[in-house]
Amino acid sequence: MLKIGILGGGQLGRMLLQAAANYPVETFVLENDNECPAAHLCHHFTKGDIKNFDDVYAFGKGLDAITIEIETVNTEALEKLEAEGIKVYPKPSVIKTIRNKILQKQFYKENEIPTSAFIVTQTLDELKEHIGYLPAVHKIGVGGYDGRGVQVIKTTDDIEKGFNAPSVLEKMVTIKKEIAQIVAINEKGETALYPAVDMIFDPDLNLLDYQVSPADLPEKTLWKIEAISLAVVKALKSPGIFAVELFVDDQGDVYVNETAPRVHNSGHHTIEANYSSQFDMLWRVMLNYPLGNTDHIIPAAIVNLLGAEGFSGEAVYEGLNDVLQIENVFVHIYGKKETRPGRKMGHVTILSKEKQELTHQANRIKNTLRVTSHPTK
Amino acid sequence: MLKIGILGGGQLGRMLLQAAANYPVETFVLENDNECPAAHLCHHFTKGDIKNFDDVYAFGKGLDAITIEIETVNTEALEKLEAEGIKVYPKPSVIKTIRNKILQKQFYKENEIPTSAFIVTQTLDELKEHIGYLPAVHKIGVGGYDGRGVQVIKTTDDIEKGFNAPSVLEKMVTIKKEIAQIVAINEKGETALYPAVDMIFDPDLNLLDYQVSPADLPEKTLWKIEAISLAVVKALKSPGIFAVELFVDDQGDVYVNETAPRVHNSGHHTIEANYSSQFDMLWRVMLNYPLGNTDHIIPAAIVNLLGAEGFSGEAVYEGLNDVLQIENVFVHIYGKKETRPGRKMGHVTILSKEKQELTHQANRIKNTLRVTSHPTK
Numbered sequence: 001m002l003k004i005g006i007l008g009g010g011q012l013g014r015m016l017l018q019a020a021a022n023y024p025v026e027t028f029v030l031e032n033d034n035e036c037p038a039a040h041l042c043h044h045f046t047k048g049d050i051k052n053f054d055d056v057y058a059f060g061k062g063l064d065a066i067t068i069e070i071e072t073v074n075t076e077a078l079e080k081l082e083a084e085g086i087k088v089y090p091k092p093s094v095i096k097t098i099r100n101k102i103l104q105k106q107f108y109k110e111n112e113i114p115t116s117a118f119i120v121t122q123t124l125d126e127l128k129e130h131i132g133y134l135p136a137v138h139k140i141g142v143g144g145y146d147g148r149g150v151q152v153i154k155t156t157d158d159i160e161k162g163f164n165a166p167s168v169l170e171k172m173v174t175i176k177k178e179i180a181q182i183v184a185i186n187e188k189g190e191t192a193l194y195p196a197v198d199m200i201f202d203p204d205l206n207l208l209d210y211q212v213s214p215a216d217l218p219e220k221t222l223w224k225i226e227a228i229s230l231a232v233v234k235a236l237k238s239p240g241i242f243a244v245e246l247f248v249d250d251q252g253d254v255y256v257n258e259t260a261p262r263v264h265n266s267g268h269h270t271i272e273a274n275y276s277s278q279f280d281m282l283w284r285v286m287l288n289y290p291l292g293n294t295d296h297i298i299p300a301a302i303v304n305l306l307g308a309e310g311f312s313g314e315a316v317y318e319g320l321n322d323v324l325q326i327e328n329v330f331v332h333i334y335g336k337k338e339t340r341p342g343r344k345m346g347h348v349t350i351l352s353k354e355k356q357e358l359t360h361q362a363n364r365i366k367n368t369l370r371v372t373s374h375p376t377k
Numbered sequence: 378m379l380k381i382g383i384l385g386g387g388q389l390g391r392m393l394l395q396a397a398a399n400y401p402v403e404t405f406v407l408e409n410d411n412e413c414p415a416a417h418l419c420h421h422f423t424k425g426d427i428k429n430f431d432d433v434y435a436f437g438k439g440l441d442a443i444t445i446e447i448e449t450v451n452t453e454a455l456e457k458l459e460a461e462g463i464k465v466y467p468k469p470s471v472i473k474t475i476r477n478k479i480l481q482k483q484f485y486k487e488n489e490i491p492t493s494a495f496i497v498t499q500t501l502d503e504l505k506e507h508i509g510y511l512p513a514v515h516k517i518g519v520g521g522y523d524g525r526g527v528q529v530i531k532t533t534d535d536i537e538k539g540f541n542a543p544s545v546l547e548k549m550v551t552i553k554k555e556i557a558q559i560v561a562i563n564e565k566g567e568t569a570l571y572p573a574v575d576m577i578f579d580p581d582l583n584l585l586d587y588q589v590s591p592a593d594l595p596e597k598t599l600w601k602i603e604a605i606s607l608a609v610v611k612a613l614k615s616p617g618i619f620a621v622e623l624f625v626d627d628q629g630d631v632y633v634n635e636t637a638p639r640v641h642n643s644g645h646h647t648i649e650a651n652y653s654s655q656f657d658m659l660w661r662v663m664l665n666y667p668l669g670n671t672d673h674i675i676p677a678a679i680v681n682l683l684g685a686e687g688f689s690g691e692a693v694y695e696g697l698n699d700v701l702q703i704e705n706v707f708v709h710i711y712g713k714k715e716t717r718p719g720r721k722m723g724h725v726t727i728l729s730k731e732k733q734e735l736t737h738q739a740n741r742i743k744n745t746l747r748v749t750s751h752p753t754k
Binding site: 014015017018021022023024027040041042043275284289290292293295297298315317320321324325327328330331332333335351 | 391392394395398399400401404417418419420652661666667669670672674675692694697698701702704705707708709710712728
């Protein structure tokens with residue numbers, strides 16, 4: 001039985017471990033928090049820092065393979081483990097490229113992947129020299145996550161919001177749609193593409209609001225999305241699961257926004273809606289099984305459940321009973337003890353053959369389910 | 378967050394815990410074996426004997442609710458826990474009735490549930506006085522499980538196979554079909570019925586061979602099955618999940634064979650094929666959520682994966698790669714370290730809109746996947 005470890009014990013680890021229980025595999029998790037969402041679902045939990053060389057190296061030493069839940073891990077330790085024959089999904093070199101937004105953009109350019117025009121800025125003063133580039137999006141090179149580290153700079157009035165650190169300034173694209181394309185690739189280089197997903201964002205939090213699968217786009221655009229996503233994944237030269245996020249503009253042109261080298265929020269519906277979920281698929285890749293069937297069984301929508309504004313502390317799920325009364329709905333609560341405004345606390349999947357029903361129920365759920373907290377005593 | 382315990386840590390516990398991770402619930406398992414299939418998937422594992430009063434009582438004392446994976450548990454401890462306000466699913470009184478095949482048959486009779494004619498025998502000598510009752514099935518009152526404790530007595534030649542212990546002798550019914558009907562019932566007495574399932578048995582092992590959902594039967598017969606199953610569950614007067622196994626004879630008459638007061642092998646396809654799986658449903662009952670939607674999303678078949686004859690020891694899964702190559706197939710390996718002939722080691726679910734495809738793939742999988750063992754060193 002292979003021994004496989006996960007760096008990080010959040011909801012992605014949790015759902016990976018739910019899927020792992022279908023296969024003969026011994027599971028390990030490294031995370032700082034004994035009570036993290038994935039801690040109780042693995043065979044062996046290790047308390048430690050995924051950013052610390054010694055912790056990651058000691059954790060990985062006896063394993064057959066290792067994967068990540070988040071990019072902010074100690075890649076030096078992963079490189080040493082990889083050199084010693086432990087498989088790492090994705091390769092540490094890919095994590096290093098992707099988690100630095102400057103390197104990621106340069107990677108697209110070098111590989112002729114369509115992406116919005118950009119320049120690199122080192123300081124806030126340097127940003128001010130590029131007023132002609134506006135409107136644009138300023139993204140910090142290192143350390144941004146879940147909407148942090150991204151600023152929209154529409155006019156010179158916004159320029160002070162920019163980062164005084166190495167960043168990319170991306171020319172604004174007229175976005176008609178945001179699309180996620182999940183791709184699996186195994187050791188042999190075989191690939192499997194999930195149906196593309198329409199992503200609808202909350203403009204305030206820059207967090208996924210809800211998504212619909214499959215995406216409603218002309219076939220020609222879907223082909224472009226698939227071809228470009230495959231080009232990204234092949235250029236990365238690493239087995240694993242990748243979520244390529246793309247923009248489609250008014251002309252039907254497609255641009256890569258960014259890529260996550262791991263299971264991703266935009267693929268959560270695949271648990272119920274597709275034959276092989278993204279979590280199942282990553283185990284297939286790591287256990288050297290054939291790639292799964294990415295076809296959808298039935299169309300789906302997902303609503304993210306975020307901690308409500310103004311509430312911090314022990315989580316309370318309001319409206320859960322009402323949502324569980326809806327017939328074609330699946331609730332996933334991540335088991336985080338504490339809620340905070342905007343924190344990802346769970347998601348809800350809706351299945352229906354009718355697209356209109358998906359949107360209707362997604363909105364209904366958004367207005368029904370709230371994560372608040374117990375009043376502080 | 379409610380604290381809920383499971384007595385028994387086998388595959389049913391394992392699949393219950395996979396489903397539990399979608400909800401806010403703190404999980405506990407009691408089992409004799411640290412490495413049992415469910416041990417690593419709960420928040421708190423306790424090593425102990427589910428048949429021992431002290432172990433069960435100590436385990437259940439601090440919990441909000443408790444459920445079972447198997448009927449051979451210490452019901453005296455459960456009754457004491459129940460008296461102290463801990464919810465038990467199903468009620469201990471139900472476990473006591475059902476796990477004794479004599480009491481179970483008498484229960485059907487008292488409640489006017491159609492079931493095959495029977496007499497109770499106390500000894501083998503007493504059995505021999507009832508030759509006129511043959512052909513019949515002799516079932517030991519206490520201790521039978523998974524095909525053990527059942528003997529077919531066709532003629533007087535078979536009579537020595539009977540049990541020299543309190544047993545029921547059931548008149549043989551001309552079975553056209555064996556059907557399983559899973560029913561959920563909550564605290565309020567609300568019920569939900571899954572589509573009935575066709576069960577096909579291996580005549581040698583008396584273990585479920587494969588099953589197809591929904592069952593292929595005239596509507597009138599399905600109504601009878603539902604009405605009778607509902608009558609069983611209502612007469613048991615306990616919330617929980619129940620699998621009612623029934624015979625349909627050539628005339629379309631329906632008889633209850635036996636009932637399991639818990640999640641059951643005949644409902645494993647509901648994980649992928651129905652909106653709310655039987656595992657999800659039991660959590661809904663125990664967490665006081667609304668009952669789930671039992672509708673099937675797509676028809677399904679299940680093949681049980683049993684330990685191959687002639688192999689005992691550390692399990693090896695032959696043909697797993699071939700089976701995982703089939704597009705509409707889901708594999709569930711239970712993570713039991715040791716295989717034995719006939720031991721339930723896993724199951725495979727096949728989804729397809731075409732019934733013929735289900736049967737075809739079920740047979741293909743039966744002939745492809747085998748659980749053997751490493752040669753003894």
